Amino acid sequence: MKLNIGLSKKLLFTLCCILAIFTFNSFTGSDKFETTFENSPIIGNKPKLVVGIVVDQMRYDYLTRFYSRYGQGGFKRLLDNGFNCKNNHFNYIPTYTGPGHSSVYTGTTPKYHGIISNSWYDKEAKTVVYCASDDSVATVGSTTNAGKMSPHRMKTNSFADENRLSTQMRGKTIGIALKDRGSILPAGHSANAAYWFDGGNEGKWITSTYYMETLPRWVSKFNNENRVAPYLTTWNTLYPIKTYTASGADENSYERGFNGKEAATFPYDLNALKGKNGNFEIIRATPFGNSLTTDFAIAALKGEELGKDDITDILAVSYSSTDYIGHNFGVNSVEIEDTYLRLDKDLERLFKALDDEVGVGNYTIFLTSDHGAVDVPAYLFNSKIPAGYVNMLEIRDNLSLYCKNEFGTNDLIENISNNQVFLNKNVLKDKKLDLRNVEFLLQQELLKYEAIYKAYTGTSMGSEEFLTGIEAMIQNGYDQKRSGDVIFEFKPNFISYSTTGSTHGSSYNYDTHVPLLFYGAGIKHGETTLKTVIPDIAPTISVLLDISFPNGSTGNPLYMVFDN
Template structure:
């Protein structure tokens, strides 16, 4: 028995000692750059406006080796990445990418939304309290003041005691402002019409830096008022539909929506320099300006990590005009591939290969044109919002004997007038239930949720969870409705977005550069995971409202 216990003690001793040796070995291989904090000189966050995931695969064989293909082969490609909320619009998309949270937290519930306290529609970044810089137009009266949380770029600024810079660039004001956050050194957006200049607001400074003035004076914008024809023979663009069809909008002044387009000739009837936005040249111009910003602001040139947030807005304008199956979209992405290659080449030269980290994603996808889907027998259609509002008002009037209980219907939400409800001694819960029941009988409406349901329940999956994640208790309406798949409230030409269906939620996500390993995954990830992943990489605090998770699989260990 004595020898038995001695043997048992020896066995237990070595059993316990083995893990300790393993831990010691693990600690001995600790690498600060990999296990604690990476120190890229520059983080570049690229958002492509209205990029479906399948644009990577559909046009893959038309891409060169140094653009999208380089990102995928040398970086980490998340192939099942989705938005986890509704509505999938530009402003919520950009805000969610950089805050790591959904609209229920960051408060950007649309591009525009009805403000029940001001009793009017508001724009996501409009700010009457600031002045335009670089123009006299109100297009410069913008700031991030409606964004309720910090961004990852804000947290980097705070972490580095404001030594790390942040510059936001995007053709759309909301695409430049929201990603850059509250503490940015600057955000710049494009003002077209009869000016064709990059502008900002007094939220950031009182006068444009000299490098921006020089860029505006150099004639870059004017150089893009030129013919837009396809990069290659249009007849070889077999990955998209026919060039001449009835599903595209086109430009005023040209009878058909088919190549080529003489932009200088057409500009007079299409808001002057704004026509550039609706062509791939808008991406070219955006990248020209972003590269000038890297030089002008000396980004990535010291020991403190800087941020460049870069939004390519033109694919959204083009998708809305011509549709996701158009040859115009194909040509846009073939050209954007060259822009990505140019960006990577310039980053290698200016910051140094291996000295920067980049991610590329989108702010939403886009639906196939329902009018086209109808021709191939896919269930789809159009929803007439104005008719719906009239029908709803009639129902409310007949049921509750009042014409003023509804203040607004927008973004798939019904907003009540609480004062009128109180005056008429009507139960808000009863009004919600009656409207919800009515809407569920309405043609083309698929699902309905009331404020009572969303505030008292927690939905874990499906469209209900997406509605829940997009519902801000203070800013959202009282009844939310969803349309049938591939049913939109839009014109019969061009594509749009905003739903929780896969064509709107499935977006590319590729991490690339310092601290990122090569690989790919089909594991479901969400857009709110991007900011905490970058935060974990840099060893900085997560954005203060972040609800996403760091994507451990993409990080070097």
């Protein structure tokens, strides 16, 4: 009888636990518990190659706006056979290239990985530093200083680093982009190589002594084959220009264009224009920069024999030309539409090479972006949508005058950059000024300016916790050692930029909402409108590879993308 009573009590306890779990899920309306178990990936079937693709300055709506014009082998191959996270966002500011690429691969935000902008004011060195610059290394592959770069300013590691550690350095990592930062930061600290494009008069792919002393044979062969010069051709629309109905008029006042050509209209004779636009540098601001990147990525795939064994390799590819073109012509331009139609074909070429070299079902792809972009404010304003431009020189002069009147000095502000005010701590000490009080007064002064929407103190960013809104996004981008003393954000659609072309950097959806597509080995077909954030990518790939998360990762694995 005692045994039966004991069993009954255990059975009753078990049933109560199960009932409590289901009751909790019913009352909270959450299916997270169920989803976690149903969508857990099968461990042990790792892809031979992971290909990370970052399309620089790609808004989410470029997938939908141009969808009907894409072929079946590029974007549509990922959309129709992979998993689409339709509500994917950056969860920090500033939304720039350096922070974006770092966040995709480290699984965290600038608060932890430390890449707070493309360039920032170094409070210790009293100078502006670039996110990838490194004077301790030298250029490999060119006679210029464009190779003096490394990832040493990135504080945390990437999932590519963790894959290297997990495989005892046998899994390769290769980073490729026209921009140095778009190649170096994704590849991480332990990469076999990162390559970027040195235009000018040489037009070569280069690297730095951080990775190697001499270029591999396949890279030298690529450079010596004169693969760049043929792209100095005429850029005309891929299809008849009258069919480009997803864009504005080709001739308008919102585009900058190229030096040496009066109107920013098709066609563009690149060979004739190169002399006034940096020679080979002009290729960056055309779709042919993406084609060149694809050529080099395929050469790397073959030259490095990526995905040829059962040890997972990582290929990090960033398409930079989309950003140059967006800055130049704006997000509503025919040039942007044509660029994405051509990129679609380049992606198809890359995917076909992966099929041939690695094998269908043996590789996994994710595609995302490092930030979006705003419509040209002048165009928005003329369309009766609130928008405008910010005169930062005027803001600096007004703040300087305020400091003179309020604190009796013109030297209190040391630097203003990246929407941050850096105070001179020596002046604070000499004047016996309280830092918190000065921060607060400058915050209140900034809020009086018409173009400024929000302002916060560095003290609040370092001592309080913000969970939602712009405050949380600023905090996720705030590094206590590197960021400023007062941080501000402009009104929606207001930018400090030229009146032609688009830019980015804000907390608004046009800058934060970017694609996130997964495809290939271990990935199911589907989509979700649940909100995902950029730091979720790295832990998702880490789970797929069954490796440790990057050491600073704050994101969550997206179990819904896995194929069971």
